[in-house]
Amino acid sequence: MPEVRSKGASIHYEEMGREEPALLLVPGWCCSRAVFGSLSTRLSPRHRVLSMDLRGHGQSDAGSRDFTSDTLVEDLLAVVEASAARQVVPVALSHAGWFAIELRRRLGQRVPGLVLLDWIVLEPPPPFLAALTGLQSESWRQSRDALFGMWLQGVDSEDIFRFVREDMGSFSGEMWQRAAREIASGYNRDGYPLRALSALTPPVPTLHVYAQPEDPAYLMAQQSFAAEHPWFHVARLNARSHFPALEVPAEVAEHIERFLALIDRSASRDTQGPSAPTEAGA
Template sequence: MQLKTMVIDDSPIEYVESGDPTAPPLILIHGWAQDHRLFRLLEPHLRDHFRVLRLNFRGHDGKLVDQDDFTAEHLIQDTLTFIERLKLENVRIASTSHGCWVNIGVQDRLGSDRLGQAVVIDWLMKPFEGFHQQIAQGTDPDTAAAARQSMFEEWIEGTDSIDVIDHVNREMTWFGDSMWSRACREIGKSYAQWGSPLERMAAVDGGLEVAHIYSQPLDPEYKRFQEEFSAKNPWFTPIHIPGKTHFPTLENPESVAAAIKTFFS
């Protein structure tokens, strides 16, 4: 495997490709202030079934080339261009966290060309108390650093997984203040526009089957909320993966891969 680069709209878009090039394509999309390393433990369990493409967002390349401000809409367009240039057909997309807004945006734009199925991983279906305040603080220069640190502490609380701790304290901290501020701005915009991920997914023209693979929150009410929604909306399937953190691709990659393969089969 090697890191490849495709230039889209003057921005370097990095990706790592593995698996059989004739196998069904599977694009893995990370969240804001993350990159292909989020899937390093997951990829070995997928490459026997798929042509795996771990895509990095613009501004998330090795040199953090951030030529100008950009939005989630730019990331959607970049992904569509990526699919078009590689001539990918019946593409499968699995995304994590708030990169899932991009995934569903791409699904919507692909229209009849999409597979009709999508995997979202650890996407906050029902914001917890204080979430929107935390996101708003992340866009304010006076409170951004403290807000970001509170997120980091929350994400690694209760775990001794070196993979998770390194991802949060080393990999995610690598991205600068402007990226984190942009991330909070775009995440806030998405919730303001759609209300919740469930409403966004339900609005996809032509319908979409979605599997939500998640470990946290452990609150029984969160699980019950998703199960009750699924009972009324059979296009949505919640799949709980045991774990102590919001990073099941690092904490329990075998189970995540098994769920992905089962769903897309």
């Protein structure tokens, strides 16, 4: 399994496939790359896939000091450079979307698109902000368990139950507190994801694939945004959990493939420029 040194830590990632743009699978806070399940193997026949563990997660070292979102972005950049990928499309789960946006800011056209999985892309609701506050307190465990209960409500997949309880449940209070601090910092700094994406110049093609919440108003708000911003695309999955790559990997892979084809067609048009007149029309 490849690894790269970054800011005093060893960052591990798995590499499959060959074709670019490379897909960089980025887990959210307090979960390992196991959250992507079989998604890597479904995407790798047509694409190069880099699936990484964040610093202090899975097989990656934490380093000797506290770290921030900026540190994690530096780690992602180190993986991209070590892979020698010419272009990379981040596939980011939940609040790892902040890292994906920052990669675009730093690498520009080397990041031709973003795929966001199950993120709160609109203004965060008050109960979520309250949960972030709770996670940063001495009662972090109660707040974490409340989130687990919400994420597992109506879910009947043993794989997802096991992942939440054993993988996410293995992280310390220090990591959950750090995660809440950094997630809150992202919203405080950029407002909310669609606002941050709108501020990118030029805009970057972006796909949001999600399952929860089921509220039709959430989907309608994103569709309305997409109508005004053609670079944004949204797809709601037929799934129950907060972890679509584990629950419905084939459906997630299909949406990603369609999006990548859209990016490729757009890039081809930009390269060719305006069509030359035919002889009959000259």
